[in-house]
Amino acid sequence: MASSSGGGGGRRMTPGGDSSASAGGRRIYRTQTAGNLGDSIFDSEVVPSSLVDIAPILRVANEVEASNPRVAYLCRFYAFEKAHRLDPTSSGRGVRQFKTALLQRLERENDPTLKGRVKQSDAREMQSFYQLYYKKYIQALQKVADKADRAQLTKAYQTAAVLFEVLRAVNVSQKIEVDKSILETHNQVEEKKKLYLPYNILPLDPDSANQPIMLYPEIQAAFHALRNTRGLPWPKEHEKKRDAPKEHEKKRDADLLAWLQAMFGFQKDNVSNQREHLILLLANVHIRQIPKSDQQPKLDDRALDTVMKKLFKNYKRWCKYLGRKSSLWLPTIQQEVQQRKLLYMGLYLLIWGEAANLRFMPECLCYIYHHMAFELYGMLAGNVSPTTGENVKPAYGGEEEAFLKRVVTPIYKVIEKEVERSKTMKSKHSHWRNYDDLNEYFWSRDCFRLGWPMRSDADFFKTPNVPLHHVDGEDRTVGNGNWMGKVNFVEIRSFWHIFRSFDRMWSFLILSLQAMVIIAWNGGTPSDIFDRGVFKQVLSIFITAAILKLGQASPRRKRSLIPKDEVIPPLPNAPYHQGQNFHEKIVAKGILGVLNYREEVKLMIPMETHITS
Template identity: 80%
Template sequence: MAAPGRRPDISSSPSPSPAGAGASGGRRLLRTQTVGNLGESIFDSEVVPSSLVEIAPILRVANEVEATNPRVAYLCRFYAFEKAHRLDPTSSGRGVRQFKTALLQRLERENDPTLKGRVHQSDAREMQRFYREYYKKYIQALQNAADKADRALLTKAYQTAAVLFEVLRAVNVSQSVEVDQAILDTHNKVEEKQKLYVPYNILPLDPDSTKQAIMQFPEIQAAVYALRNIRGLPWPKDHEKKTDDKSTGKDLLDWLQAMFGFQKDNVSNQREHLILLLANVHIREVPKADQTPKLDDRALDAVMKKLFKNYKKWWCKYLGRKSSLWYMAFELYGMLAGNVSPMTGENVKPAYGGDEEAFLMKVVTPIYKVIEKEAERSKTIKSKHSHWRNYDDLNEYFWSVDCFRLGWPMRADADFFKTPKDAYPNRLEGENRSMGSVHWMGKVNFVEIRSFWHIFRSFDRMWIFLILSLQAMIIIAWNGGTPSDIFDAGVFKQVLSIFITAAILKLGQALLDIVFGWKARKSMSFAVKLRYVLKLVSAAAWVVILPPRLFVGRGMHEGAFSLFKYTMFWVLLLAMKLTVSFYIEIMFAAMVVV
């Protein structure tokens, strides 16, 4: 860290100033109108450029302590600037150049005023003094509170203290001043506690939060105790595990994380969600008088049915596959039973697990890489929409039986992971995709063809309704002139001709479907192709005989009362619209013609 109080020395980097100019050019740029319009809000953590997200906590602490000690706030911003310059020395990130320039301008403006208000003669001593005072005033005071009620304040205080020590150490190193041993000891305590006092959404699950009000509910305690009952579970050899599981807060989800390699933050979110779900079901299933800190089996059964309801409804029933829960849990059973692999002689391990964040690296990342490759192709290659897959294509793949071709563990040579560049690197875009055993999956569903007919195809129901209504009103007006004439046998027979018009419009819609989906014909399933053909053949019918297997709204109907209100709203609205249109537009036109 450069000596605070002077303009930061950034002339030796590839980009000598935040604006990419020399030292003098950087000074001139500080006075430009663009920087002047940025305002002070540029230093809020919410507007920090994405490539500099690591300095957001430092600037947040600077804003927090500025009212108490402006010099410490200045030192925090000075350290944030130098860290930002190390993260992006060439200011190539989006918004980085403007951000660093504006921050440098503020540092030059606030240096002298904050220097005059400094208590000690050096910034190093000033930082040490403030760190000791902050620890005593905020952390010790909250720790010594009888109830320790405000856990959120204590969590925030530990985070702020950690940032202050980071800045303190940088300032002391730049001024060749050793940090007092007492401050180092204090920092060790803060660092140890900070691992426990982590941010949370609703439930504080660290050992020191057992007296929090929300943790006193019997249903919450029952769910927490059930998850922490992990006696006899075989932990990995290299996993650090203390003997007293209750004191360390280890639970079943920690074990799953260690064995399957799930992400830490995802496990934390799922833990909180599962506890709240179990607690809510427990309090509903069990009478209040019978509630104990032990989780009821009825709650477990209800939660399990709720969690796998969607799986059984969509995966099993919709795709016509048998439930594979037993297979998904087979790896877990093998680990619990201590089965030994005949190949390696070691205990059975999951297909993806054992390593830290193994699921992210071996399952999520390969799928993400496919999306990334296809997105890059859409930007760099002048290819049509039918020659690259978007997110919807990849998502639809996992709602079809084709996804079983991936296998488990997933096959790296599966068609899903292939791109045209991998499948046929020496061929031009649009040529035959098949090349021996190498095959690009291609588009799954929609292929864009730019045409103004999309207006009709996208809003076909509205256009058909308006055209048929216009036809009916013209017939009524031409044969009498009042809406009651529709009950006349002759007039009613002529009004029935709207079904002929509807058949013609449906025929046009079927033709447009085929035209717009023609480029995706090679990747369509046989059922989709058959649907297009039958819809074209049966265009004279008002209702499509064969419904979109791909419809994902099945089973999501509204209640009867909601449908009644919705229907009555449109009936009244359309009745008023048609009545006004009949008397003002159609009748007026008929009178003019007559």
């Protein structure tokens, strides 16, 4: 039963047009107290954020309304029921008004559309229209030889899928089985729908090879370069999926980004977006190369090196600043160099595309990429783990959306808690961390104490969970010894901050006042300033300016938020953070030992060449 959340009563109405008090059928109610909100929200397909899933249904209703108003009515009716299932209490923002307006429109359109219905029931009407739509639109577009109407065909497949969803819901409500011919048609639509996926600029599905943009030699060169998966160790689970009888065609669709997705657990849509992104980056640089390379669809190494240099500029500077070698290692076999470079660039773009708010923390992304690129190098080099004796595997890979859940989400939760703390507790700027403060943690070698996989008990992930207390005239937290706090500069504000922020304006006003007082005391006319004695007195404003500058020249202060009794001296050759406890120092020594061992392992492998800036 679908109903609006209002408390008013109303008449019962079923999609078949019967207005009765029978218990059978689906029921919707109209709120008596709500006014008519108009139909513009349905014409524009704008829905509340919590009901975004019904937007395609309303789009299809607007599309088919001109040809069959009854089918459009049934689509809106199904959208109303689905909206009620998504938010039965109408607690979302704008949901109550939206459902009320949609209900009013359904009541107005029920009788007129029922009279214009051709078939005896709504189920038969939906089946007839679905078959007609498939023959009139989809089959007609499929016969186009040059596939120039790919966008229209993609939209037609999406519309047919929505129509079948509404058709099935109507048949279930009226206890009528769907015809086998319609089920077969639906299966064909679903298979084609998987091929005609939404895209941004480049249609990369097999049926779109004749699209004009896909005929550029530079696009083809970058596309074929990404398809070179020779020698990559696919996971066993993915091999089973690729060898399945129904999915034998997926072998030809595998590329380098698909391999990175299978190994590191990136999202499918992120992989699709970054695939287009990387191809366009390479093609744009490739097309500008002078002299031109041969006309064969082969990616120019100069274009590859140019894009790679731009992408990893900040990462290499970060490694140099921290005194670390980058994780970009190339094989000595020339045939594998291009593949390795594309894998490094694809991994970076996939991390950036799925980083969400972590994009405001570029050095944090460098830290993540540093470890994941080293894992990539270990997998391709066939390294063996000293603990398990098996080949090296990604610390966070193997599952769908593993990168989002295990890497991005924990760091984002820290940001969320800090922001929530600043809003709810009304704390001072020195008592919570923002993006810059969290990112500054990755400006020093202390960040490597997080390890990989990142330790959940590290200071970086700790946030105070106790309320603020008023101590010595200011708000302070109790028991925040485990909180890392600010890393570098801490801004402490007071009511004097307004004078410091507008110091130039205050200085100008004070000096102007002094000059005007001197002129007024010696005659009061502006021409008196040319008098030699008055002019000497006016020059005293420079003495006042020097005094003001002296008062403004207060050095910046740093304040430690960690009790002094917990601070110990740093160990030799390891610059530790001043806010670490003793037991965390011991853990950090072990982490640095592992990192040093990792650097030694790098030097023990002579078959690889390191990329230098």
